[in-house]
Amino acid sequence: MAKRAYNFNAGPAALPLEVLEQAQAEFVDYKGIGMSIMEISHRSKEYEQINDETQELLKELLGVPAGYKTLFLQGGASTQFSMIPLNLLTPGRTAGYVATGSWANKAIKEAKLIGEVAIAASTEADGYRRMPKPSEIHVDDNWAYLHITSNETIGGVQFHEYPDTGKVPLIADMSSDILCRPIDVSKFSLIYAGAQKNLGPSGVTVVLAREELLAESPKNVPTMLRYDTHAKANSLYNTPPAYSVYMVNLVLKWIKAKGGVAAIEQYNREKTDLIYQAIDNSGGFYKGLVDRDSRSIMNITFAIEDEALEKQFLKEAQEAGFIGLKGHREVGHMRASTYNAVPRESCAALAEFMADFQRRNG
Missing domain, CATH: 3.40.640.10 (Type I PLP-dependent aspartate aminotransferase-like (Major domain))
Incomplete structure (x- = not known):
């Protein structure tokens, strides 16, 4: 496969x-x-x-x-x-x-x-x-x-x-x-x-x-x-x-x-934390679009202030196999939807890609 x-x-x-x-x-x-x-x-x-x-x-x-x-x-x-x-x-x-x-x-x-x-x-x-x-x-x-x-x-x-x-x-x-x-x-x-x-x-x-x-x-x-x-x-x-x-x-x-809904919640929080940490530890390179106490564990929205860099991020992400990261037209920027079936490996790969992109462009 x-x-x-x-x-x-x-x-x-x-x-x-x-x-x-x-x-x-x-x-x-x-x-x-x-x-x-x-x-x-x-x-x-x-x-x-x-x-x-x-x-x-x-x-x-x-x-x-x-x-x-x-x-x-x-x-x-x-x-x-x-x-x-x-x-x-x-x-x-x-x-x-x-x-x-x-x-x-x-x-x-x-x-x-x-x-x-x-x-x-x-x-x-x-x-x-x-x-x-x-x-x-x-x-x-x-x-x-x-x-x-x-x-x-x-x-x-x-x-x-x-x-x-x-x-x-x-x-x-x-x-x-x-x-x-x-x-x-x-x-x-x-x-x-x-x-x-x-x-x-x-x-x-x-x-x-x-x-x-x-x-x-x-x-x-x-x-x-x-x-x-x-x-x-x-x-x-x-x-x-x-x-x-x-x-x-x-x-x-x-x-x-998988152990029921409680086990799924723990798994969701572990995998989405990887992406939120990439945002929070970026020194402002990535910016979350919602207040921290209202953050979703299903849809993570974030931005790069430089519009040209944001377009470059989305282009490179797609080339690297990341699908669906472009934000909704009403909000723009980026969004990663991390529903139950999205594996931890995908979230880890995205967090790694984000860190690498920042190293090369920050």
């Missing part, structure tokens, strides 16, 4: 090599049935077993208490930006949103098309360089829910402490940091995540929610955008993204084999 690239893409992102190899081995003939998962009926016992097992694996790894339901939906997290207020923001109610960057703002924009939105906190004045402290987040007891984005993929900021919302349902977009560390699921009424960063390939979106929240959607919401449609049908109302769910199943088994 040829040498694999150092994949720091923000999504679709790196998948574990062991998972890819298992999927490759089972691609044509899944467990001796003479067909690929891509060919079988979603009503077959083989797929229903995958569907049920994947739900239970996710609950096990996250330590989900009783009373929650897992859904596998389509349309990406972006469809959830609309689906959440359509189902939960009833007339006469207000939804609270925390504005922390690009993805939070996209969710706010969609919610405003559907109902009343209040901004519970915003870090816009700080250039979205940090996450707000829980004490800065105002929650009204009459709100329909409070929405947060736990990790801003583009900006590289991450919540390290979640707000206490009391009786107000807390909803979180965890697309880019789900399963990167243990969380107390009981704090949340609904968690959603596009799969293509930490869970698997694109094509499936995971929704984990309290059962009472999914039980009855407003009657005027279209069928496919109703949570109760999918909850009552166990995510099998229409043809699901079967192969993507199968891949999520393999990724969850890989996380379990």
Whole structure:
């Protein structure tokens, strides 16, 4: 096998090599049935077993208490930006949103098309360089829910402490940091995540929610955008993204084999520390783009003040096999996405490249 690239893409992102190899081995003939998962009926016992097992694996790894339901939906997290207020923001109610960057703002924009939105906190004045402290987040007891984005993929900021919302349902977009560390699921009424960063390939979106929240959607919401449609049908109302769910199943088994989410967190911190140290020990040659107490362990954003040198860095990095280091167009500069499946060796290689580039150009 040829040498694999150092994949720091923000999504679709790196998948574990062991998972890819298992999927490759089972691609044509899944467990001796003479067909690929891509060919079988979603009503077959083989797929229903995958569907049920994947739900239970996710609950096990996250330590989900009783009373929650897992859904596998389509349309990406972006469809959830609309689906959440359509189902939960009833007339006469207000939804609270925390504005922390690009993805939070996209969710706010969609919610405003559907109902009343209040901004519970915003870090816009700080250039979205940090996450707000829980004490800065105002929650009204009459709100329909409070929405947060736990990790801003583009900006590289991450919540390290979640707000206490009391009786107000807390909803979180965890697309880019789900399963990167243990969380107390009981704090949340609904968690959603596009799969293509930490869970698997694109094509499936995971929704984990309290059962009472999914039980009855407003009657005027279209069928496919109703949570109760999918909850009552166990995510099998229409043809699901079967192969993507199968891949999520393999990724969850890989996380379990690695020791679970706590072990994954330790691994993530060790490997991302290598890159943050390269930034912090550079004497200002590299500059982090977020406040230290809001740094993400999934998306590391940094810059070189000299624009020409920055372009040279990206050019040489690509030639050396580093993929996906160019920052998002909204932020620019550089970004290394270090999701669960990005190996420590890739982070060590990047830290070494950064040090060498500084020696030659500093």
